[in-house]
Amino acid sequence: MHWPDPLDAPGAPPQAEPPPGCPAAHPDSVPLSGLEFQQTPSQLYRSLRREHGPIAPVLLDGGIPAWLVLGYSEVSYVTSHDELFARDSRRWNQWAAIPADWPLLPYVGHQPSVLFAEGAEHQRRAGVITQALEAVDQFELAHDCRQIAEQLIDAFAGSGGAELMAAYAHALPMRAAVQMCGMPAGGADTEELVRDLRVSLDAAEGDDPVSAYVRVQERIQRLVTDKRARPGSDVTSRMLGHPAGLADDEIVQDLISVIAAAQQPTANWICNTLRLLLTDDRFALNVSGGRLSVGQALNEVLWLDTPTQNFIGRWAVRDTQLGGRHIRAGDCLVLGLAAANTDPQIWPDGHIGAENSAHLSFSNGEHRCPYPAPLLADVIARTAVETLLERLPDVVLAVPPGELRWRPSIWMRGLTALPVEFTPVVG
Numbered sequence: 001m002h003w004p005d006p007l008d009a010p011g012a013p014p015q016a017e018p019p020p021g022c023p024a025a026h027p028d029s030v031p032l033s034g035l036e037f038q039q040t041p042s043q044l045y046r047s048l049r050r051e052h053g054p055i056a057p058v059l060l061d062g063g064i065p066a067w068l069v070l071g072y073s074e075v076s077y078v079t080s081h082d083e084l085f086a087r088d089s090r091r092w093n094q095w096a097a098i099p100a101d102w103p104l105l106p107y108v109g110h111q112p113s114v115l116f117a118e119g120a121e122h123q124r125r126a127g128v129i130t131q132a133l134e135a136v137d138q139f140e141l142a143h144d145c146r147q148i149a150e151q152l153i154d155a156f157a158g159s160g161g162a163e164l165m166a167a168y169a170h171a172l173p174m175r176a177a178v179q180m181c182g183m184p185a186g187g188a189d190t191e192e193l194v195r196d197l198r199v200s201l202d203a204a205e206g207d208d209p210v211s212a213y214v215r216v217q218e219r220i221q222r223l224v225t226d227k228r229a230r231p232g233s234d235v236t237s238r239m240l241g242h243p244a245g246l247a248d249d250e251i252v253q254d255l256i257s258v259i260a261a262a263q264q265p266t267a268n269w270i271c272n273t274l275r276l277l278l279t280d281d282r283f284a285l286n287v288s289g290g291r292l293s294v295g296q297a298l299n300e301v302l303w304l305d306t307p308t309q310n311f312i313g314r315w316a317v318r319d320t321q322l323g324g325r326h327i328r329a330g331d332c333l334v335l336g337l338a339a340a341n342t343d344p345q346i347w348p349d350g351h352i353g354a355e356n357s358a359h360l361s362f363s364n365g366e367h368r369c370p371y372p373a374p375l376l377a378d379v380i381a382r383t384a385v386e387t388l389l390e391r392l393p394d395v396v397l398a399v400p401p402g403e404l405r406w407r408p409s410i411w412m413r414g415l416t417a418l419p420v421e422f423t424p425v426v427g
């Protein structure tokens with residue numbers, strides 16, 4: 001992973017005293033961390049909106065200032081004006097204040113992948129991914145996901161209880177993504193990659209995410225070499241065969257981005273949907289009665305409890321105005337996707353939970369989740385939830401809902417654990 005060197009940052013150098021208007025100059029900047037943020041972010045967004053309007057000064061880990069974009073129309077505006085708010089984080093005017101071990105660095109520091117590319121280069125890289133994903137057969141994917149789900153459930157079905165985050169919600173989309181990229185199911189190599197990806201994305205205590213990430217890169221590099229020699233019907237081979245002629249290194253970077261971008265949000269989408277189904281009477285009663293669909297629960301989660309609650313971010317290309325704020329060149333804007341989805345401006349009567357899909361959970365504009373990916377994610381998440389409910393029809397939470405704990409992540413909204421109980425199923 002490439003960490004940014006402040007010396008090659010194209011933005012203005014940081015200043016000792018923050019000038020007026022800079023988010024750092026706001027004495028009432030709110031940290032986007034801590035217990036209130038983790039457990040009840042919607043309350044925090046509401047009070048930020050009341051106090052600051054659609055753009056609020058916030059502090060990231062270690063007190064690094066940024067703007068949180070809370071308004072639906074402001075997030076839409078920022079994401080559709082790349083000429084003003086761009087993706088290359090080397091523009092940031094705060095790099096000199098950021099320590100080498102800053103926890104957000106792995107996903108905010110510039111990498112030479114599609115995620116941070118801009119303009120024509122971004123179109124080239126994203127175009128290759130889009131076409132490679134477009135050719136994924138959704139029926140085959142559903143079939144593969146069903147098999148993966150069955151195998152994962154088989155491993156705990158006889159025990160009468162499970163912790164679904166580790167045993168199911170994280171494991172399933174990871175396997176699905178790795179298979180979609182052309183790695184065979186069940187191989188020792190595939191299992192090792194799945195383990196290393198998990199550690200590199202979501203390290204637990206005692207894990208070594210950096211060496212896991214190095215092994216991921218090596219394994220994907222081997223996959224690319226193998227598929228160059230023997231192409232198949234998979235995402236990797238299609239990226240290699242694309243007329244844009246991406247170099248192998250570029251494909252390795254972008255494949256890791258695709259797998260990582262698929263795994264975390266889809267896992268938390270599955271988790272938040274299962275939580276809703278298991279805790280909300282409207283859904284629990286109706287799903288067992290067969291009236292309210294899993295599809296409706298999946299969509300409600302994207303509006304009210306989106307896995308991608310914040311996305312870091314965009315960086316101002318030059319001084320500009322946004323939502324009545326003066327934004328300086330090089331300022332960081334965090335896309336407040338969860339806050340924007342629940343913006344009272346789009347829900348004037350206070351009722352949230354639309355049937356449409358105009359939410360911003362997949363972001364918007366040039367860098368939004370590339371078109372076929374939300375459809376594929378829907379196949380993966382829907383198959384995961386439906387298979388679990390079919391196999392374990394009397395599944396219930398093993399703890400009171402109030403005891404469920406949210407992960408301390410600024411990016412993702414998801415649980416640390418989802419313990420459940422059910423009648424053991426043998427055979």
Ligand code: HEM
Nearest residue numbers: 114115261262265266308361362363367368369373376377
């Ligand atoms: C099969 C599953 C998925 C795949 C393959 C996938 C792939 C990707 C890729 C390649 C990008 C980078 C786009 C770019 O920078 O041009 C991306 C961005 C993104 N994806 Fe997905 N994704 C998946 C699932 C999801 C899910 C389930 C969500 C949320 C519910 C989501 C939300 C996002 C967001 C918010 C971005 C950032 C866009 C931005 O910078 O504005 N993705 N995804």
